Amino acid sequence: MKCWFAPLKQTTHSTHSYLIITITTTSSAMTTVSAPAIIFFFFLLSLSTTVNSHNITRILAKHPDFSTFNHYLTITHLANEINRRQTITVCAVDNAAMSSLISKHLSLQTIKNVLSLHVFADYFGSKKLHQVTKGSTSTATMYQATGEAPGTAGYVHITDAKGGKVRFTPEDNPSQTDTVYVKSILEMPYNISVIQISSILQSPEAEAPTAAPDLNLTNLLQRDGCQSFYDLLMSSGAIGTFLSNVESGVTVFCPGDDAIAKFTPKYKNLTAPEKTSLLLYHGVPVYNSMGMLRSSNGLMNTLATEGAKKKYDFTVQNDGNDVTLKTKVVTATISGTVVDEEPIAVYTIDKVLLPKELFKGTVVEADEPAPAPKAGKKKKKAAKKGETTDDDAEAPGPDSSNDYSDDDVADSTASGGGRVVVTTVVMVVVVGFSWLVLV
Numbered sequence: 001m002k003c004w005f006a007p008l009k010q011t012t013h014s015t016h017s018y019l020i021i022t023i024t025t026t027s028s029a030m031t032t033v034s035a036p037a038i039i040f041f042f043f044l045l046s047l048s049t050t051v052n053s054h055n056i057t058r059i060l061a062k063h064p065d066f067s068t069f070n071h072y073l074t075i076t077h078l079a080n081e082i083n084r085r086q087t088i089t090v091c092a093v094d095n096a097a098m099s100s101l102i103s104k105h106l107s108l109q110t111i112k113n114v115l116s117l118h119v120f121a122d123y124f125g126s127k128k129l130h131q132v133t134k135g136s137t138s139t140a141t142m143y144q145a146t147g148e149a150p151g152t153a154g155y156v157h158i159t160d161a162k163g164g165k166v167r168f169t170p171e172d173n174p175s176q177t178d179t180v181y182v183k184s185i186l187e188m189p190y191n192i193s194v195i196q197i198s199s200i201l202q203s204p205e206a207e208a209p210t211a212a213p214d215l216n217l218t219n220l221l222q223r224d225g226c227q228s229f230y231d232l233l234m235s236s237g238a239i240g241t242f243l244s245n246v247e248s249g250v251t252v253f254c255p256g257d258d259a260i261a262k263f264t265p266k267y268k269n270l271t272a273p274e275k276t277s278l279l280l281y282h283g284v285p286v287y288n289s290m291g292m293l294r295s296s297n298g299l300m301n302t303l304a305t306e307g308a309k310k311k312y313d314f315t316v317q318n319d320g321n322d323v324t325l326k327t328k329v330v331t332a333t334i335s336g337t338v339v340d341e342e343p344i345a346v347y348t349i350d351k352v353l354l355p356k357e358l359f360k361g362t363v364v365e366a367d368e369p370a371p372a373p374k375a376g377k378k379k380k381k382a383a384k385k386g387e388t389t390d391d392d393a394e395a396p397g398p399d400s401s402n403d404y405s406d407d408d409v410a411d412s413t414a415s416g417g418g419r420v421v422v423t424t425v426v427m428v429v430v431v432g433f434s435w436l437v438l439v
């Protein structure tokens with residue numbers, strides 16, 4: 001049994017690999033493992049590698065009653081944050097309940113705080129809600145996680161009241177006792193639970209006026225020790241490329257003033273196009289929150305990347321709490337956050353990133369990971385033998401578009417589902433065929 005499963009771990013998830021393995025292993029394994037068991041095993045394997053994340057926008061889109069709530073999740077960018085998280089509960093309110101929130105004419109930033117109080121950092125399915133230990137519990141919300149909430153204002157109390165009712169009360173508003181659980185919209189244990197609650201959770205802290213963060217990249221780059229880098233962006237004209245990427249999301253790694261000063265002799269030696277490439281190498285055309293950088297290692301393309309010849313990529317690697325950027329010439333460490341608010345992230349780094357394309361002389365050759373096909377992160381392939389190369393499941397990272405719904409499996413696996421079905425059908429046919437030949 002054990003040695004029979006072993007080779008599977010090293011396969012890529014293509015139909016082809018399954019075919020070969022099925023044919024070469026069934027003949028020896030048939031005597032001990034029944035065909036249905038094999039089919040079931042493959043089915044589980046394919047499912048586990050393709051259905052891996054949720055899309056709250058798509059989940060709620062099936063329920064017109066929640067269209068306003070859904071709309072605000074999108075425009076506040078909370079939807080992306082929800083999709084990135086695992087083990088989460090979203091408390092949706094219907095359009096009528098949303099209109100009472102909107103009538104308060106709060107700023108979008110404040111609405112974001114209020115709605116983030118409706119996203120729990122834990123999984124509460126219907127059953128768990130009705131079986132709360134000792135009748136009451138307290139849960140941290142995304143409002144608490146963002147650091148916007150003063151003290152413990154980002155906590156919500158869940159009370160299993162008499163008569164099967166479940167009450168939700170914000171920590172800073174104990175008098176709110178009329179918001180109750182209505183129904184479950186979707187349960188995907190233990191990744192995401194979407195429930196309906198009867199009204200908006202009213203937290204004075206969350207509703208307090210908040211200044212919208214300054215998302216003017218020109219201003220941001222002139223803050224916190226980025227001035228020298230900003231000056232180079234201005235004098236070279238590379239600033240234009242950074243600014244034109246703001247709308248679709250951008251991450252800037254800004255070498256501190258000291259790092260730029262040390263690098264100046266080398267910089268002067270570069271031609272004008274090389275200078276531009278070097279500067280663009282410090283920008284990534286997608287938004288990467290600190291959480292995203294911390295939770296995934298891998299290759300990252302930059303604003304300087306132009307196809308296979310000018311890769312201009314580097315590897316993001318976590319080292320404890322530190323996030324390092326490795327270029328094969330130099331390893332820089334993120335030393336601070338200037339802003340981390342979708343769609344803009346600006347971090348300071350302790351060294352200038354030297355691309356191997358410009359500083360070949362000092363290249364230290366290491367194992368070369370596969371080139372990333374497009375902008376954004378890509379998981380580095382597992383190099384060690386026996387490690388699962390989970391490309392299908394991990395390559396798109398937080399942006400994976402797979403969805404899951406208990407009432408609509410075909411739709412739930414919109415992007416990965418096709419392959420699951422094809423793979424499973426092929427495997428059933430092949431296993432059945434091998435079985436016939438053997439018998």
Ligand SMILES: *[C@@H]1O[C@H](CO)[C@@H](O)[C@H](O)[C@H]1NC(C)=O
Binds near residue numbers: 047051052086189
């Ligand atoms: C939950 O997420 C994990 C990891 O992404 C995945 O393997 C699992 O299949 C998901 N669960 C469901 C019910 O989809």
Ligand SMILES: *[C@@H]1O[C@H](CO)[C@@H](O)[C@H](O)[C@H]1NC(C)=O
Binds near residue numbers: 216218
């Ligand atoms: C950013 O702020 C500067 C002034 O500091 C202004 O000139 C520029 O137009 C602003 N850019 C955007 C996109 O608002």
Ligand SMILES: *[C@@H]1O[C@H](CO)[C@@H](O)[C@H](O)[C@H]1NC(C)=O
Binds near residue numbers: 265266269
């Ligand atoms: C500048 O380039 C020249 C010629 O390529 C090289 O000899 C010199 O070491 C370089 N200087 C610096 C500071 O890199």
Ligand SMILES: *[C@@H]1O[C@H](CO)[C@@H](O)[C@H](O)[C@H]1NC(C)=O
Binds near residue numbers: 055056057083
């Ligand atoms: C989620 O679904 C919506 C609507 O179907 C789609 O526009 C959006 O791109 C999806 N998001 C991701 C990250 O796949």
